[in-house]
Amino acid sequence: MMNQVHFIGIGGTGLSALARVLVERGVKVTGSDRQLSALALDLVKIGVKVCEGHDPSLLQGADLVVRSSAVPDNDPEVKAALQAGIPVLKRSEFLDRMLDGYDCIAIAGTHGKTTTTAMTAWMLHEIGLDPSFVIGGVSENLGTNAHHGSGKYFVIEADEYDRMFLGLHPQVAIVTYVEHDHPDCFPSYSAYLEAFSQFVRLIKPGGKLLYCQDNKGARVVQLFTSESIDAFSYGVEYGSAYEALDIKVNEKGSYSFRAVFQEHEELAIVDLQVPGLHNVRNALGALAAVHQLGLPLQPAASALGTFTGTGRRFDILGEAGGVTIIDDYAHHPTELKATLEAARSRYPDRHIWVVWQPHTYSRTQSLLPQFVKAFGQADHLIVTAIYAAREKDNGFTANQVVEQMFHPDARYIPALDDVSAYLVNSLKSGDVLLVCSAGDADNISKTVLKALSKEEVRNA
8 A cells, every 4th residue: 555655756757647646546745856847846736745856854754765767776865765664666666556456558669659648548538438547748638647547447658768668567558669769778679679579478368469560670579479469460551450541631731541450340530630640550559459448439539530649749839920830759760750741741831940959879879870861851950969868978969960961951059049049030931840859959949939929029
């Protein structure tokens, strides 16, 4: 029985979501972090005591401590907890306790897992099942990144970083794409693939795996499931168990499609609001999970039609001076290409400006050849300094990526303030600004939107 849980690194996407679920369950929650993020401040609003910095006195009364992967063993709160005999767990070690008694639907993959998780949670919500959920971003439809529901389903984004997802035992698992990422944690693609192979082996006997047929890595991973698991493919390529057929651009600049199972079973017509072919795959995978659970398909398909996305996933912040400004979390070459494809399909005749903030030195260097080729559909590209996140500066700079590009207008502007100033002076009415960042470059979007809005008012 958990009465009080303390989170070290509570402001992160993962721990803040777990903390919110516990609060809604009636568990007393405290937390600390080096800086108070927006997610941490949101927890303060619902009564969580959060400390900026680390303070062992916060542990008073706690019967369990959960720490972020970034928190070292010599952290003062970790040491104090262990000395006091309080168990200290990582997310992967905590999840089994948290999900005990639920039917877990886990969504894993290098790309698309946040959106697919949000789609799945939204569909179950609209069907009337009140699921619990943990999403790696704030769902626009649900208004939060986490919730403790009254229903039997728990929908969770299965994060591979630090092998968190190996703490899950899902009834249904979705694997979107599997491509090498997080080289600081997985030094090789084979190590990355092995982690996903372990994940699918954790599906409960009699459970289901849904994997994207369009991705080689996902096809390889499904080979490692046990004989007691039913595995079904989904995708836009011919031969998938779940296929998206008659894919067309709709009046919203997104896609509509017909979902079919085993070539002949008509499931539903889906009319998406979120753009990009990758979101057809995401929606199809989520709908396939609903089908495998034997839940009503028509309200699920209708829910997909009203799904508007999650924060920082093709997040249209607004328009000022005729310029549309969009935030996106893309930080892997495949994600960047998919996001650009979505922008081009929605705005086919407009000039697209892209700001890319590379995320971590290890990823930028390991995937450098792919990054060099990722921006072909951008008319203008600005690359900022690398966002180090958990890593130390190793001397490599993003300018070394720009120097290898054959893009007609790619430039390196390291400082975010300088990027904002350049954009305010360069953007013209009709342009689209797409800021791609898993770090803090979303500040550029806000700064530019504010500056252009002021200029628009002055010129009115």
